[in-house]
Amino acid sequence: MLVGASVIFGFVMVLLVLAFRKHDDAPRERLWIVKLGLVFPIAVLLALLAYGLFVGERLLPRQGADVVSVKAEGRMWAWRFSYADVEGRTTQGVLHIPAGVPVDVAVTSVDVVHSFWVPRLAGKLDAIPGHVNVLRIEADEPGTYHGRSAEFSGEGYDQFAFTVVAHDDAEWRSFLAGEIE
Amino acid sequence: MKALERHRRMTETWASDPGFKGWFSTVSHTDLGRMFLVTAFFFFLVGGILAMLIRAQLATPHSAFAGPEIYNQLFTMHGTIMMFLFAIPTFEGLAVYLLPKMLGTRDLAFPRLTAYGYWCYVFGGSMLLFSMLFGIAPDGGWFMYPPLTGPLYSPGINTDFWLIGITFVEISAIAAAAEITVSILKYRAPGMSLDKMPIFAWYALVTALMILTGFPPLILGSVLLEVERAFGLPFFQAELGGDSLLWQHLFWLFGHPEVYIIFLPAAGVISTVLPVMCRTTLLGYGWIVAAAVALAFLSFGLWVHHMFTTGIPHMGLAFFSAASTLVAVPTGVQIFAWIGTMWKGRPDLRLPMLHILGFFITFVIGGLTGVMVAVVPFDWQAHDTAFVTAHLHYVLFGGFVFPILAGLYYWLPHFTGRLRFFRLGELAFVLIFVGFHVTFLAMHWVGLLGQRRRISTYQPEDGWTVINLISSIGGFVVALGIGIVIIEVILHAVAARRSARNPWGAGSLEWAMLTPAPAYNFASLPHVTSRNPLADNPDLAVELAQGKGYLAAPSRWRETLTVEVASGKPDYHVIYPGNTRLPIVMSAVTGIFFLSLLVKFYWTVPVAVIGVAVLAWRWVWELGRKDDLPAQSIGHDVELPNTVAVDHAPGWWGSLFLLTANATFFGSLIFGFAFLWTVAPGWPPPVWFEPSAIELGLGILGGLVAVVAMRLALRANDRARSPLPMLGVAFAGTLAVAAACGLLMLRTPAPAEHAYGATLLVMGGYGLFHAALVSLMVVFLIARVSRGFTSPVRRAEFPIVVLWTDYLALVGAFTLLAAHLTGYLA
Numbered sequence A: 001m002l003v004g005a006s007v008i009f010g011f012v013m014v015l016l017v018l019a020f021r022k023h024d025d026a027p028r029e030r031l032w033i034v035k036l037g038l039v040f041p042i043a044v045l046l047a048l049l050a051y052g053l054f055v056g057e058r059l060l061p062r063q064g065a066d067v068v069s070v071k072a073e074g075r076m077w078a079w080r081f082s083y084a085d086v087e088g089r090t091t092q093g094v095l096h097i098p099a100g101v102p103v104d105v106a107v108t109s110v111d112v113v114h115s116f117w118v119p120r121l122a123g124k125l126d127a128i129p130g131h132v133n134v135l136r137i138e139a140d141e142p143g144t145y146h147g148r149s150a151e152f153s154g155e156g157y158d159q160f161a162f163t164v165v166a167h168d169d170a171e172w173r174s175f176l177a178g179e180i181e
Numbered sequence B: 001m002k003a004l005e006r007h008r009r010m011t012e013t014w015a016s017d018p019g020f021k022g023w024f025s026t027v028s029h030t031d032l033g034r035m036f037l038v039t040a041f042f043f044f045l046v047g048g049i050l051a052m053l054i055r056a057q058l059a060t061p062h063s064a065f066a067g068p069e070i071y072n073q074l075f076t077m078h079g080t081i082m083m084f085l086f087a088i089p090t091f092e093g094l095a096v097y098l099l100p101k102m103l104g105t106r107d108l109a110f111p112r113l114t115a116y117g118y119w120c121y122v123f124g125g126s127m128l129l130f131s132m133l134f135g136i137a138p139d140g141g142w143f144m145y146p147p148l149t150g151p152l153y154s155p156g157i158n159t160d161f162w163l164i165g166i167t168f169v170e171i172s173a174i175a176a177a178a179e180i181t182v183s184i185l186k187y188r189a190p191g192m193s194l195d196k197m198p199i200f201a202w203y204a205l206v207t208a209l210m211i212l213t214g215f216p217p218l219i220l221g222s223v224l225l226e227v228e229r230a231f232g233l234p235f236f237q238a239e240l241g242g243d244s245l246l247w248q249h250l251f252w253l254f255g256h257p258e259v260y261i262i263f264l265p266a267a268g269v270i271s272t273v274l275p276v277m278c279r280t281t282l283l284g285y286g287w288i289v290a291a292a293v294a295l296a297f298l299s300f301g302l303w304v305h306h307m308f309t310t311g312i313p314h315m316g317l318a319f320f321s322a323a324s325t326l327v328a329v330p331t332g333v334q335i336f337a338w339i340g341t342m343w344k345g346r347p348d349l350r351l352p353m354l355h356i357l358g359f360f361i362t363f364v365i366g367g368l369t370g371v372m373v374a375v376v377p378f379d380w381q382a383h384d385t386a387f388v389t390a391h392l393h394y395v396l397f398g399g400f401v402f403p404i405l406a407g408l409y410y411w412l413p414h415f416t417g418r419l420r421f422f423r424l425g426e427l428a429f430v431l432i433f434v435g436f437h438v439t440f441l442a443m444h445w446v447g448l449l450g451q452r453r454r455i456s457t458y459q460p461e462d463g464w465t466v467i468n469l470i471s472s473i474g475g476f477v478v479a480l481g482i483g484i485v486i487i488e489v490i491l492h493a494v495a496a497r498r499s500a501r502n503p504w505g506a507g508s509l510e511w512a513m514l515t516p517a518p519a520y521n522f523a524s525l526p527h528v529t530s531r532n533p534l535a536d537n538p539d540l541a542v543e544l545a546q547g548k549g550y551l552a553a554p555s556r557w558r559e560t561l562t563v564e565v566a567s568g569k570p571d572y573h574v575i576y577p578g579n580t581r582l583p584i585v586m587s588a589v590t591g592i593f594f595l596s597l598l599v600k601f602y603w604t605v606p607v608a609v610i611g612v613a614v615l616a617w618r619w620v621w622e623l624g625r626k627d628d629l630p631a632q633s634i635g636h637d638v639e640l641p642n643t644v645a646v647d648h649a650p651g652w653w654g655s656l657f658l659l660t661a662n663a664t665f666f667g668s669l670i671f672g673f674a675f676l677w678t679v680a681p682g683w684p685p686p687v688w689f690e691p692s693a694i695e696l697g698l699g700i701l702g703g704l705v706a707v708v709a710m711r712l713a714l715r716a717n718d719r720a721r722s723p724l725p726m727l728g729v730a731f732a733g734t735l736a737v738a739a740a741c742g743l744l745m746l747r748t749p750a751p752a753e754h755a756y757g758a759t760l761l762v763m764g765g766y767g768l769f770h771a772a773l774v775s776l777m778v779v780f781l782i783a784r785v786s787r788g789f790t791s792p793v794r795r796a797e798f799p800i801v802v803l804w805t806d807y808l809a810l811v812g813a814f815t816l817l818a819a820h821l822t823g824y825l826a
C-alpha cells in the first residue's frame, strides 16, 4: 500500500513540476479532468477496495467447532476476563488463551467506551456499554502479547494496558484445571 | 455628479459609526468580515499555543509538565478551538467579507444577522476561553463521547462548557450559513447568472448548504447530552434504554461533513487564486462545480467510517468503506483540474503560489493516507493512534491552513490597500512547510509503532523518545513561521507602499473598487456578462465609480437589488437597515440564556427567553413601512418593486433555509428515536405512553386549521379585505397544537427512567416551542395589520408566516403520531 501511495504521490509531483516548464499546449479539459481526474482514481480505488474486502473477509470470525470463547469486560481502568470453558473463572489484566486455536473475544464495557486492542494478534474493537462485540484473535506461537485499550477513557487512560498469554496445549489444560493463576 | 461627490454622499449613507464604538453597532459586511477574520486568527493563535504545550509535553517520556487532567484539557481544547473557533469562523469571515464584493453588490442579505452571528461567536468563544483560564475546560476529547462525558463519569462543569459554549457558537454558523445561501442565490449583480458566478461563490454556496444540514445533528446531540447531564433524562445510558452509540452517530453525522465544510472554502480560495497566479482562467469550471456538489452529497453518506471499530455489521463496513474511498474521485477531479490550469497558464512563484504548492504536496499525502485509513483492515490497526492524528493534520493543515495563508497574502492588498514591502513571507513559508512535515511525518511513524493518541506520557522503553522529540522540534519551527507571518502582516498594515488597484491583475469583481474597500463597495452596480468581468473590461472600476452602472443615484437609504436565482435578471429593489446595536444586545441576551443554563441558575432562563422574543419582535418591526412604495428606478430604464411588495421577500428565503436546518434537526431527532428503539439495549420501556385519540386529533386538526386559515388570510389581504378574522382562526389553530404537545409532555411516562419517555418529552418540547413561536408570529402579523403596515401591495410578511405555519403543522403531526401511535402499537 505504501509503495502504491508513493508512486501516485510521485506522479502528481512530477506533473506539478512540469507545469513550470515553458510549454504552449492548448487547454485539454478531457485529458486532465476525464482521464486523470475521473478514470485514474476510480481504477486505483477499485483495486484497493477489492484488496480491502478480501483481507477484511479473512479477519472475520467464522463458525468452527474448535473455537475457544472468552469474554473481556472493560472498566475504568482494568480489563476483566472470563472463560466459557471454566465456569466462574475470571482473571484481571491478563487474558489466557490457547496458542494455535482461534479465540472469540466477546468485548463489552461496564462504564465508558473502551477499545480492546492487541496489535500483534488483531485489529481493535470497541467495548461499548450495553453491547457485546465479538473479535476473532489467534496467536500462532505461545508467548506473551501486549494489549492496550485504545479509546480515550479519561484520567487513567495512559496506563490502561493488559497482557495476553498464549499457552501451548499442556499449559492451557492446566490453566483450565485451575493450576495457573 | 462627479465620482468624488458620489463617493462622499454614498459614504455618508453607508458608513459605520466612527471610532471603536462603531464596532458595536456596525452591520457592514466589510467591517464584520474583518472582525470575524481577526477573531478567528486570534483563536488560531490560542489553539496553536495549546499545540505547542501538547508537543512540549510529548517531547520527552515521563514529562512532568502536565498530568493527565491538564493534558486532557489541552488536547480537547486544541481540537475544539481549531475546528469550531478557528476553521469555521475563518470561512464565515472570508465569505462575509468577499462575497458581496465578488458578486458585485453592496452587502449581504441580512446585515443585522451577520452582526448577531458574529457576537454569538465572540460570546460563545469567550465562555470556552474563560473555562480554560480557570482550569475547568472540557477534557473529553473533541468528540466528547459519552458515557465518559455523561453525568456519571464527568460530573464537573467542564463538559457543560463545551456543550453550551459550542451550541452558542453554532448559532452563528447557522445564521451565517442561511445568510450566505440567500446572498449567493439572490444578491448578485444584474446579469450574473449562476454559471457566471465566481467559483468561490459556488464553493461558499455548497459549504453553506452543508453547514445547514451538517450542524443540526451536533446541536441535537449537544442538547440531548446537556439535558441528560442537567435534568437526568437518559439518552446515552445503556441501563436506562439509551445508547452511547447514538452520540457517535449524531456526532459523526456532523463530524465527517465538517471536514469538507473546512476543505471546500479552502478549495474555493485555490480555485480563485491559482488561475491568477498562472495568468489564465480556471480549467473545467463546470467540472469543478460538479465535483464540489458531489463531494457534499457523498460526505453525508460517510460518517460511519469513523465508527469502524464499534462493531458495525460486516455488510455495513463494506458499504461505508467503498463509499469512503469514493470521495477520492471528486477530490481527484479538482486536483487535476488545478494542475491542468497550471499547465494551461504560466505559473509565477509569487508568495500565494508558494502556499498553494505547499497545499498540493501536503494535501495529496493526506488524501493518500486517508484512503489507507478508509480500508477497513488497516483502520482496525491505525484507529486511535498517532497515525490518525498525523493524517488528520495533513488534511486540515494542508487542506485548510496553506490555502488560507495563500488567500491571506492574496487579499492582503485588498484589506489594506498596500503592497507587501518586507520579504519576510518567503522565509515564513519555508519554516512552516519544513516544520510541518517534520512534525507530522514523525507522528505518522510513531503511530505505526503503536503510540496511541491522547496519551499524556509514555515510557522510555517504548522507544518513541527520539521521534517525539523530532516531532516537537518541528512543531516549534512551525510556530516560528507563524510568528513571522504575524510580524509581516502588522508591518504591512502600518508601513508599506500604496498599491495600485488590482495589483495581481485578477478578473473578479472584488478588485473593481478602491482599496481598502469603501463602505458601499460599488458606487454603481455592474452589469455582468462573463465570468471575469474585470479582465474583459479593465476600466470597469472607474466606470462604476463614475456611476455608469445601476443604482448610481446616492440616496439616504442603503439600497441594493436582488436578481432571479438562475438567470441573474434584476427582480427586486432592497432597502437595508442602518447601523444598530440591536444585534449585540440580542446576542448578549442570548448569552444570558446559555449562561443561566451553564451555572444552573434556572429562573433567569425564562427571563432571557422573553428578552430574546421582545428583541426579535423589535428586530422585525423596524423593517416595515406604512405607505405603498412605488416601483423604484435603478437606472438604465429598469424599474423594480421593493421587497415589501413581493411574494418571496428575502425574509421568505431566509426562513426557507433556516427551516431546512430546522428540519434536519427534527429529522435527526426522529432518527435518534428510531435508533434507540431498534438498536439500544434495554427496550421495550417499562411503561408506554397512554394514547388519546382526542389529543392526537386536536393537535393534527389544529395544525391543519392554522395552515388553511393562514392561506385564507393571505388571500383576504390580496383582495383588500381584512385578514384579521382568519388570522384569529390561525392563532387558535396554533394554540391547539401547543395544547396537544403540552399534554404530551405532561403525560409522558417517567422521562427520567427510560430513554423512551425522555425522547418523547424532548419531541413534545420541540413541538410546543414551535407552536409558541408560530403563534407569536401570527400575533405579530395581527399587530402589523392593525397598525397599517400591510396592504394588498405590502404583502411580503404573509407568505413568511404561511411557511412557518406549514412547518409547524408538519412537525406537530409527526411528533404527536410518534407518541400516540407507539402507544397504540404497544
Ligand code: HEM
Pocket: B048, B051, B052, B054, B055, B075, B076, B078, B079, B080, B082, B083, B087, B141, B142, B143, B389, B393, B396, B397, B400, B401, B439, B452, B453, B454, B455, B475, B478, B479
Ligand atoms: C503546528 C500546528 C499544529 C500542531 C503542532 C498540532 C499538534 C497536535 C497534536 C500533537 C495533537 C494530538 C494530541 C494527542 O492526541 O495527544 C493534535 C490534535 C488535534 N489537532 Fe492539532 N496541531 C496543529 C494544528 C492544528 C490545526 C490547524 C487543526 C485544525 C484546523 C488541528 C486540529 C486538531 C484536532 C481536531 C485534534 C484532535 C484533538 C482530540 O484528539 O480531541 N490542529 N494536534
Ligand SMILES: [Cu+2]
Pocket: B255, B256, B259, B302, B303, B305, B306
Ligand atoms: Cu470522515
